[in-house]
Amino acid sequence: MSAPNKDFDPVQVTPLDAEQVEGAVADALAAVAAAGDLEELAAASRAHGGDRSPLALANREIGALPPSAKADAGRRMGQARRRVADAVAERRAVLEAERDAAVLVTEALDLTQPTSRRPRGARHPLGLLVERVEDFFTGLGWSVLEGPEVEAEWFNFDALNFGPDHPARQMQDTFFVDPPEDGLVLRTHTSPVQARALLDHGAPLYVAVPGRVFRTDELDATHTPVFTQVEGLAVDEHLTMAHLRGALDALVVAMLGEGTVTRLRPAFFPFTEPSAELDVRCPVCAGTGVVAPGAGARAQGAATAAEEAASTRADDPAGEGAPCRTCGGTGWIEWGGCGMVNPHVLRAAGVDPERFSGFAFGMGIERTLMFRNGVQDMRDMVDGDARFSRRFGVEV
Ligand code: PHE
Numbered sequence: 001m002s003a004p005n006k007d008f009d010p011v012q013v014t015p016l017d018a019e020q021v022e023g024a025v026a027d028a029l030a031a032v033a034a035a036g037d038l039e040e041l042a043a044a045s046r047a048h049g050g051d052r053s054p055l056a057l058a059n060r061e062i063g064a065l066p067p068s069a070k071a072d073a074g075r076r077m078g079q080a081r082r083r084v085a086d087a088v089a090e091r092r093a094v095l096e097a098e099r100d101a102a103v104l105v106t107e108a109l110d111l112t113q114p115t116s117r118r119p120r121g122a123r124h125p126l127g128l129l130v131e132r133v134e135d136f137f138t139g140l141g142w143s144v145l146e147g148p149e150v151e152a153e154w155f156n157f158d159a160l161n162f163g164p165d166h167p168a169r170q171m172q173d174t175f176f177v178d179p180p181e182d183g184l185v186l187r188t189h190t191s192p193v194q195a196r197a198l199l200d201h202g203a204p205l206y207v208a209v210p211g212r213v214f215r216t217d218e219l220d221a222t223h224t225p226v227f228t229q230v231e232g233l234a235v236d237e238h239l240t241m242a243h244l245r246g247a248l249d250a251l252v253v254a255m256l257g258e259g260t261v262t263r264l265r266p267a268f269f270p271f272t273e274p275s276a277e278l279d280v281r282c283p284v285c286a287g288t289g290v291v292a293p294g295a296g297a298r299a300q301g302a303a304t305a306a307e308e309a310a311s312t313r314a315d316d317p318a319g320e321g322a323p324c325r326t327c328g329g330t331g332w333i334e335w336g337g338c339g340m341v342n343p344h345v346l347r348a349a350g351v352d353p354e355r356f357s358g359f360a361f362g363m364g365i366e367r368t369l370m371f372r373n374g375v376q377d378m379r380d381m382v383d384g385d386a387r388f389s390r391r392f393g394v395e396v
Helices: 018-034 038-049 054-064 067-106 125-140 167-171 192-201 241-256 343-348 365-373 386-390
Strands: 150-152 184-186 205-214 226-236 262-269 272-281 332-341 357-364
Touching (some): 018 054, 018 067, 038 054, 038 067, 125 205, 125 226, 125 241, 226 241, 226 332, 226 365, 241 262, 241 365
Antiparallel strands (some): 150 184, 205 226
């Protein structure tokens, strides 16, 4: 070790020998060239160009040389260290370019790939239709109410003037809930909410009640054991059949359009007197009862391409002159029951029939969708196939 060396340095320094410096440079260049990535290059740079590298240690020896030799040695050491530094910089540029190129490959986005996103669903047309009905009644100033689907037998039948042995109880095929002594049924219609609403709110009252109802029917093209009704009930002083007719006419226009022809046909319900069925002239065959010229059964009643495609089931081909499948060849479609509220029902619900009278009606929503939108098979409505719903448009 040569003087002056003020700091104690335990490392044995390399004597300033040209060959050894050349050897250290050669080692450094080999290590730099061998670095396969930026991390290895940083390690090689530390080992061969850092403070403790052979070249750095040799550099320190310059101070101990006689002044005549200092300049020359300094230049040689400077060149040697620059060669190493240049090699590191060059290699770094190459490795950085390689890394950038690799990132472009591994993180590339192929914008032409098909999307993996699921198609948007669509609201079910029955729900949309119920909302339309609700909007109509809300517009008239009526309230929209709901009632329970598991209903007391008393509300479903007794309060509605079905006697205990009334054949009408069997007329509506009822799901009874176990145990039978609890007197609970799955409601067979929305009419029990008539009595509930009157007991809760009294008269005068104007309410619409949409909801699911249940009957022991097999699922087929025209029946489903779970379906939807909308009940209407108006109770006030001096209400007559004319008010019923007026309300129904307005409902018909709102749901089926101006110019729809209807008729009231005498019928019977224990909870209305007099009672009627509201028939709508079949919009598919325009009341003729037969398939119109040029219209296959598939396209019957389809006002738009979306509606035409609204069945996922294949239809039987039915040519011109065949009986219309929508109305069964009668030219009329039964839309729902209606009538003047039976005084017994008012009395059972705590309303004075001497002072108040009322009218009520109940429409099937599935049927409405069938003849309004040309859906020919009710099973399409319960399958849960999104293609069916989407054809009615994605409304929110
Ligand atoms: N509840 C009856 C049915 O389901 C329809 C109806 C409602 C009839 C209101 C008259 C009055 O068939």
